[in-house]
Every structure is written in structure tokens, then in C-alpha cells.
Amino acid sequence: MAYNFKATAEKPDRLTGGHRMCAGCGAPVVVRTVLRALKEEDKAVISSATGCLEVSTFLYPYTAWKDSFIHSAFENSAANIAGVEAAYESMKRQGKIDETYKFIAFGGDGGTYDIGIQALSGAMERGHDMVYVCYDNGAYMNTGIQRSSATPKYADTTTSPAGKVVPGKQQYRKDLTQIMVGHGIPYVAQSAPMKNFKDLYEKSEKAIYTPGPAFLNVLAPCPRGWRYDTPRLMEMCEIAVDTCFWPLYEVENGVFKLTYKPRNKRPISDWLEAQGRFRHIVKRPEIVEEIQAEVDQRWNALLTLCGEEA
Amino acid sequence: MAIRDKLSGNEAVAVAMRQINPDVVAAFPITPSTEVPQYFSSFVSNGLVDTEFVAVESEHSAMSACIGAQAAGARTMTATSANGMALMWEMLYIAASCRLPIVMSLVTRALSGPINIHNDHSDAMGARDSGWIQLFGESNQEAYDNVIMAVRIGEHKDVQLPVMNCYDGFITSHAVENIELLEDEKVKAFVGEYKPQHYLLNKDEAIAIGPLDIPSYYFEHKRSQAQGMRNAKKVILEVAEEFEKLTGRKYGLFEEYKMDDAERAIVVLGSTAGTAKFVVDQLRAQGEKVGLVKIRVFRPFPAEELAEALSHCKAIAVMDKSDGFNGKGAPVFNEVRSALYDVENKPAIINYIYGLGGRDVRSTDIEKVYSDLAQIVQTGKAEDPYRYLGVVDANDIDVAAEAAATRE
Numbered sequence: 001m002a003y004n005f006k007a008t009a010e011k012p013d014r015l016t017g018g019h020r021m022c023a024g025c026g027a028p029v030v031v032r033t034v035l036r037a038l039k040e041e042d043k044a045v046i047s048s049a050t051g052c053l054e055v056s057t058f059l060y061p062y063t064a065w066k067d068s069f070i071h072s073a074f075e076n077s078a079a080n081i082a083g084v085e086a087a088y089e090s091m092k093r094q095g096k097i098d099e100t101y102k103f104i105a106f107g108g109d110g111g112t113y114d115i116g117i118q119a120l121s122g123a124m125e126r127g128h129d130m131v132y133v134c135y136d137n138g139a140y141m142n143t144g145i146q147r148s149s150a151t152p153k154y155a156d157t158t159t160s161p162a163g164k165v166v167p168g169k170q171q172y173r174k175d176l177t178q179i180m181v182g183h184g185i186p187y188v189a190q191s192a193p194m195k196n197f198k199d200l201y202e203k204s205e206k207a208i209y210t211p212g213p214a215f216l217n218v219l220a221p222c223p224r225g226w227r228y229d230t231p232r233l234m235e236m237c238e239i240a241v242d243t244c245f246w247p248l249y250e251v252e253n254g255v256f257k258l259t260y261k262p263r264n265k266r267p268i269s270d271w272l273e274a275q276g277r278f279r280h281i282v283k284r285p286e287i288v289e290e291i292q293a294e295v296d297q298r299w300n301a302l303l304t305l306c307g308e309e310a
Numbered sequence: 311m312a313i314r315d316k317l318s319g320n321e322a323v324a325v326a327m328r329q330i331n332p333d334v335v336a337a338f339p340i341t342p343s344t345e346v347p348q349y350f351s352s353f354v355s356n357g358l359v360d361t362e363f364v365a366v367e368s369e370h371s372a373m374s375a376c377i378g379a380q381a382a383g384a385r386t387m388t389a390t391s392a393n394g395m396a397l398m399w400e401m402l403y404i405a406a407s408c409r410l411p412i413v414m415s416l417v418t419r420a421l422s423g424p425i426n427i428h429n430d431h432s433d434a435m436g437a438r439d440s441g442w443i444q445l446f447g448e449s450n451q452e453a454y455d456n457v458i459m460a461v462r463i464g465e466h467k468d469v470q471l472p473v474m475n476c477y478d479g480f481i482t483s484h485a486v487e488n489i490e491l492l493e494d495e496k497v498k499a500f501v502g503e504y505k506p507q508h509y510l511l512n513k514d515e516a517i518a519i520g521p522l523d524i525p526s527y528y529f530e531h532k533r534s535q536a537q538g539m540r541n542a543k544k545v546i547l548e549v550a551e552e553f554e555k556l557t558g559r560k561y562g563l564f565e566e567y568k569m570d571d572a573e574r575a576i577v578v579l580g581s582t583a584g585t586a587k588f589v590v591d592q593l594r595a596q597g598e599k600v601g602l603v604k605i606r607v608f609r610p611f612p613a614e615e616l617a618e619a620l621s622h623c624k625a626i627a628v629m630d631k632s633d634g635f636n637g638k639g640a641p642v643f644n645e646v647r648s649a650l651y652d653v654e655n656k657p658a659i660i661n662y663i664y665g666l667g668g669r670d671v672r673s674t675d676i677e678k679v680y681s682d683l684a685q686i687v688q689t690g691k692a693e694d695p696y697r698y699l700g701v702v703d704a705n706d707i708d709v710a711a712e713a714a715a716t717r718e
Contacts, residue, residue: 045382045510060521068510071520072377072404079371082364083336083378083386084510090333090362090384091511099513119374122367 005196011036012066014044019064020056024230026220026237027053027135029193030200031106034133034216035067037204043067044102045084049077049111052142053135075115078123078132081105085128102208103130108220109150110140113176124183124213131207134176135220145225149174152245153294154287155277157225162280167287172294180215181251187212189250189259192219194237199248199259206250219246227276236274243271244299249306258306265299268292312490312557319447319482322454322489323389323415323475324349328359329497330461332413333384333504336364336375338394341427342479343417346389369394373401373412380410381519383509385461388412391479392419392433399437405472406441407535408519411464412472414442415457418580418631419479420667428668429479431579432632434608435641441535443473443542444609446579450487452606453477455559458492461501462549468541476608478581480668492557500556543610563612565604566619568594572601574683575620577646578629579605582664582671586629589676600680605642613649620650625658625683625692629699631665639696658692664699675700 014035021028031053038044044067048054054071057064072080085103105123107116112134120132139157140146147160153172156162160169177190187210189203200218207214221228221236228236240246241260245268248260268291272278281287303310317325324346327335335354337347347363354363364379366372372388380386390398395416405412421432434444443463447453453475460473477483492500508517523531543563550561565583568590569575576586583604593600603619605612620626628647630640639647643661650656662679665671679699686692 043513043516047378055522058518058521060523060527063518063521065518066516068512068516069518070378070381070510072374072408073400076371076374076401079366079374080378082366082371083334083375083380084382085378086334086336086362086364086375087379087382087384087386088511090360091382093362094333094360096333096383097511097513101511118368119371122371125367126364 003198003202005198008036008197008201011040014038014066015057016064016066018062020059021052022223022230024223024228024233025052026137026193026222026233027108029233030133030135030218030220033193033197033200034104034204037201037208038102042100042102044104045070045081047071047077047081047084047105049107049116050074051108051111053106053108055142074111076119077105077107077111077116079119081130082123082126082128085130103128104208105130105132107132107134108141109134109136109138110148113150113174114148121183124180124185124215127212129212131214131216133216133218135218137220137222137225138173139222139225141222141225150176153291154281156280157277167281167284175298177217180217184254185213185215186210187214187250187252190217190246191248192237192241192246194234194241203250206252225277228274232274239266239271239274242266243268243295245271245295247299247302249302256305256307258303258308261308268295312492315489315491316486317450317489318345318484318486319450319453319477320345320417320484321349322450323457324353325491326454326457326497327387328353329492329494330385330387330458330501331359331498332361332387334362334364334376334379334386335388336366336372336379336386337388338366338369338372338390340369340391340394342419342483343389343391343394343415345483346415346417369397370401373398373405376412377401377405377408377410380412381408381510383506383511385504386412387414389415389417391417392421395433395437396421399440402437402440402442404520407531409470409535409538410472411470413457413460413464413475414472415453415475415477417479417483418476426667427479429481430631430666430668432666434474434476435632437474438609438641441471441539442609443469443471443539444607445473445475446606446608447475447477447482448581448583448604450482450485450489451559453482454489454491455553455557455561458497458500459549459553459561463542463546465504466545467507469538469545471538471542476580481581490557496556500553539610543607543612546607561606563607563615564619565606567602567604569601569603569619571599573599573624573687574626574680575601575603575623576627576629576676576679577603577605577620577642579608579642580631582629582631585671585673586676589673589680593680598680608642611645611649613645616646617649617653620646620657621653623657625686626660627679627683628659628661629679630661630663633663633666658686660686660692660695660697662697662699669700671700
């Protein structure tokens with residue numbers, strides 16, 4: 001069935017309003033879109049790593065989650081949901097459960113790229129029927145904007161501060177999506193909530209309903225860490241995608257497919273200038289050129305993998 | 311009719327797990343506990359259990375998966391040792407605070423460093439305040455019996471806490487002993503079905519587990535958790551009584567061996583009790599009034615009961631198979647001594663730290679302890695109560711080398 005924005009938007013929310021995420025935060029938008037891809041009749045168990053999402057949606061005695069939800073620690077969202085999925089497999093086999101359940105783990109980039117990568121890798125390798133969704137805002141935002149291995153080079157964070165000598169983070173971000181592709185799992189995709197949400201919705205649906213493990217890396221802008229005005233959330237995603245800083249693609253059974261190719265690839269300066277965390281380098285053309293070269297190199301490598309012309 | 315067999319401690323525990331038939335087992339190999347998941351995965355491969363076996367990539371994920379599975383409504387078990395449990399540390403506390411009755415066999419081993427694969431209790435003692443019930447077994451039979459009883463204890467509605475089935479690495483885990491096994495159907499009937507009140511996979515009720523708990527609520531939750539631990543003492547005894555009816559084997563909070571008129575007593579946990587009982591028998595044959603208390607339940611700590619059992623003694627030696635590194639005695643000693651605070655005419659009490667990193671504990675070592683106690687009774691003085699047994703002063707290299715040569 002062709003994607004229908006209105007119809008999907010009318011599905012009941014499985015993450016309700018009233019949670020305490022910041023205005024202009026991408027994470028709840030990502031979560032709601034992913035959960036909308038569940039069939040209404042299917043049940044789900046959700047796990048979350050410790051982070052903004054968890055502490056703001058499940059503050060005792062309130063929960064914003066309509067489905068069963070578990071949080072236990074920072075680095076183990078994948079292992080936690082793997083245990084739930086194992087329980088389901090066992091209990092279903094023994095006839096203790098009849099219903100269909102789906103299993104979705106969420107984690108920020110800190111809980112996924114860094115401290116949680118081992119649990120994630122293990123769960124994916126073991127082949128649990130689950131989806132892991134990384135909402136990537138490019139730093140440890142919950143503890144106050146510290147650098148992670150997902151933080152872009154030169155970003156100003158509280159542990160890679162832009163100073164008189166060192167202009168922010170000195171390393172390029174790790175490409176976790178490619179690392180997950182290296183696991184040889186059935187479905188890996190990179191997405192962002194933008195425009196009519198078609199890209200993220202369809203990838204979520206595929207991820208949830210492809211048997212076996214699936215991984216989604218989803219851009220989730222953070223107004224505090226990136227320093228943009230909260231109403232510009234959706235625009236931030238579009239700039240990231242149109243500058244090819246955050247390409248949208250999927251890898252199904254090892255086959256790469258570009259799911260969005262910008263008609264006019266925008267210069268990376270558009271992305272840098274839109275955010276306060278790059279303010280210290282936007283007037284330094286040699287740095288902007290270096291970042292542009294890195295983005296181009298990654299983009300061209302991806303085009304080759306996807307069989308697209310540059 | 312009970313089934314007579316000869317099994318190692320690890321195999322006996324794995325057999326108990328097969329009979330319990332948990333829904334999920336998640337485990338990671340570490341010496342000396344590795345055989346437990348090994349035996350168990352062969353039961354899975356041969357279709358002898360309904361269990362989903364999750365061969366995780368670390369102990370942290372083992373406990374995380376156990377938490378997820380038990381919270382989902384599955385009866386869940388695991389096994390580990392030493393550094394493996396150290397890697398679980400964070401999750402041990404969370405399992406207890408989520409009130410999840412996971413059963414873990416802890417095959418006790420010295421905690422690094424330096425790295426050492428042999429037995430002592432430094433791993434178990436480190437986790438003593440994590441909120442887990444801790445049972446210590448002396449023999450293969452006790453390791454087998456305790457793991458079966460652990461299921462009932464942890465799942466009891468007044469308890470709802472995880473349970474650690476501790477037994478000594480190599481000494482108990484790898485030594486093959488005669489054992490009486492229960493029939494499969496008797497174990498199945500004894501443990502019954504796991505029926506949690508709330509669980510993630512309940513189709514009639516979605517629940518959320520593991521909230522951010524602010525100061526307005528956190529304290530009450532911890533208080534309620536502590537009550538579960540307090541309630542456990544009664545439940546442990548009730549389960550033991552039922553188990554005795556089934557097997558004829560009697561279990562309490564601790565075992566008193568020849569304590570009735572004992573003037574001198576040793577308090578000990580685990581396999582060393584076997585060696586100590588041998589010494590007690592020898593000394594008793596010579597007319598000496600010596601006895602032994604073997605603690606089975608370390609958490610919850612049976613303070614009042616121990617005080618009662620020890621109050622008539624003149625001198626007591628508490629044996630710790632781990633150091634406390636506080637300069638003033640190790641954990642079991644400090645708790646036993648504290649338990650005796652309200653006793654009138656308190657016995658003299660000393661601490662022996664012994665057997666670290668698998669150092670052999672010989673009957674002559676235990677004889678020395680009783681002889682030291684005799685001296686204390688005689689002189690009325692217990693000088694330097696913080697003692698080490700069977701260790702060579704590392705500053706005296708000649709003596710150390712000589713002692714090492716003797717041991718070889």
C-alpha cells in the first residue's frame with residue numbers, strides 16, 4: 001500500500017504527549033514515527049537506554065509509553081530487549097503466549113555508538129527478532145552535551161570545547177551504520193524525520209516486519225546541543241540530508257540502496273552555519289573546506305556502494 | 311525413590327536446571343562456572359528443555375538479558391564466577407531493585423587482581439549488599455538442593471528478590487561426589503509454574519519497568535526492597551521445611567555441628583566446613599568441647615539466630631575466605647561480631663582470613679584455629695583479633711620460598 005501521510009498520522013500515538021522532552025527535540029518525533037509503523041493489532045515491548053528519552057518519558061509514577069516498556073541501564077538496551085525477545089520465543093513455543101509481539105530498543109548515540117556498542121553488536125549477531133533504533137543527536141545530551149564518537153568533527157561540546165588553541169572536537173564521527181552493515185543482518189537503514197515522514201516510516205515498517213535483527217540509525221536534532229531555535233527542528237533534518245552530511249539509504253540483505261538523492265546538493269556551510277556548535281569555525285574557510293572534503297568523500301563512497309552515479 | 315548418582319557440583323546444578331526447565335538461560339563462560347552453561351546448552355541442543363538459551367557476549371549482557379527475560383514473565387537463570395559477576399555488578403543491583411527473582415549460580419572464585427582462577431569468596435562478599443539473597447552450599451548435594459529451593463524462595467510474593475546459589479569453585483564445582491537427585495517430576499512439582507503478578511508480556515496489561523525515581527519515591531522503593539529481604543528469612547525456612555518432607559534433607563539458616571556444649575566454635579561458609587567437621591570429630595574424640603557453625607544463608611543475615619547459637623561459647627573464630635581491606639577484619643567476622651553485641655557475657659571472637667586465591671586449607675590449619683581458641687579461653691585474652699591463616703609473611707623471603715617448596 002502506498003504511503004499515506006494523513007492515514008499514518010491518524011494512527012493512535014504509542015508514545016503519548018505529556019512527556020518531558022524539550023521543545024524542538026528530534027527524539028520523540030523519531031520514536032512516534034517508528035512506533036506508528038507497528039500494525040495497530042500487534043503488541044510491542046520497548047526498551048530504552050538511560051538517556052534523555054528514558055528519563056523524560058518514564059518518571060515515576062508516570063509513563064508516556066502505551067506499550068510495555070523496560071529500562072535498566074545505559075549500555076544495555078539491546079541486551080535487555082534481547083532477553084525479552086528470548087522470553088517471548090520460549091513462552092510462545094511452550095504455548096504460554098498467543099499474541100504477536102514486536103521488540104524495539106531505543107538508545108541515543110552515547111548509548112549506541114559508545115557504551116552500548118558491545119551489547120548492540122552481540123544482540124544483532126545472535127539474530128534476535130528485534131529492531132534497534134539509534135536516535136543520533138551527536139553527543140551525550142542528557143548529561144550536558146559531552147562529545148561522543150557520533151559527534152561531528154569541530155563541534156563544540158563540553159568535553160571537546162572550542163578553545164583558543166583547539167577548535168572543538170578533533171576527530172571525525174564514526175560511521176555506525178556501516179559497522180552494522182558489517183554484521184550482515186537482514187536490514188540496516190539510515191534515516192531522518194523529514195518532510196512527510198515517508199522515509200522513516202517505511203524504513204521502520206521494513207525493520208519491524210523483516211524477520212531477524214534490524215538496525216535504524218536516525219538523525220534526531222537536539223536544540224540544546226546543536227544550538228538552533230526550536231521551531232527549526234524539521235529544517236535541521238532537511239539541511240543535514242541535503243548537504244549529504246546525513247544521507248538516507250538502506251541495506252537489505254547486503255544490497256545498498258540510496259533512498260533519497262538531493263536534487264541540488266547544498267554546501268556543508270549551510271549545515272554548519274545553522275548551528276551554534278560550529279560558530280567558531282564557520283569563518284575559517286580552511287576548516288569548512290576540510291569538512292566539505294570529508295562529506296564529499298563519504299557521500300561518493302556511498303554512491304558507489306549504492307550503484308549510483310556521482 | 312531418590313536417584314543415586316556421582317556428579318560434579320557444576321553438573322549437579324546443571325541437572326537441577328534441566329529439571330526446573332526455566333524459560334530462559336542467558337550466560338557467558340568464565341572458569342570455574344563455565345560447565346554450567348555447557349551442560350545446559352547440551353540439554354537445549356538435545357531437546358530436553360523448553361528453555362531459550364541466550365549465549366550472550368558478556369556477563370553484563372547476561373544479567374541484562376536475564377532482567378529483560380524475567381521482567382517479560384519468564385523464569386530465568388544464569389551462572390558465573392568472580393570477574394564475570396564483577397562485570398554484572400551494575401545489573402545485580404538493578405535486578406534486585408526491579409524485584410526480579412532471577413536465580414544465579416555463583417561458582418565462587420578469587421576476584422582479580424592478581425588474576426587467579428581458584429576459589430575464595432571475594433566475589434560473593436563483594437556482592438553481599440547488592441540486594442540478592444545469598445545461599446552458600448558446602449557440597450555438590452547442597453549446591454543441587456539450594457538451586458532448586460532458590461526458585462521458590464525468590465519467587466515468593468513476600469520476597470520477590472534474585473537469589474545467588476554460591477558454591478566453591480573447583481572444590482565443589484569440579485569434584486565428583488555421590489549425590490541424591492530428585493525425580494524430574496518431583497522437581498517440576500516442587501518449583502511449580504512461575505506466575506508473576508505483573509510482567510511485560512501480559513496481554514491484558516502493558517507495564518513499564520525501570521523508571522527514573524526522584525527523591526519523592528526512591529527511598530520508599532528501597533525500603534520496600536529491604537522488607538523483601540527481611541521477609542526472606544521466614545520464607546527460606548518454610549521452603550526448607552517443604553524440601554525436607556520431599557527429600558529428608560534438613561536445611562536451616564545455618565548448620566550447627568556438635569554445638570550443644572561447645573566452648574570453642576568456628577564459624578565458616580562453604581566447603582571448608584567439611585574439613586572443619588573432620589577436625590571437630592577428631593578433637594571431640596579427645597574430649598575437647600569444640601563445635602562448628604556453617605552459615606548457609608548469608609543474605610538475609612541471620613543475626614539473632616547466630617547470636618543465640620553462639621552465645622554459650624567462650625571463644626569463637628570466624629573464618630573469612632576473603633579480605634575486607636578495611637584493616638579491621640573481613641565481612642563475615644564483622645557481621646558475626648556485630649550480631650553478638652547484645653549478648654551478655656560475650657564470647658571472645660577472632661577473625662581468620664584464609665584460603666585466598668585457592669590456598670589449600672588443611673585439617674592442620676583448622677586444628678591450629680581450635681588450639682588458638684583454647685589459648686584464648688585459658689588466658690582470657692584475644693590479642694590481635696584480625697589474623698591470617700596459612701599465609702607466609704611476604705617480607706620474609708627465605709621463609710616464603712621454603713613454605714612454597716613445602717607446598718609443592
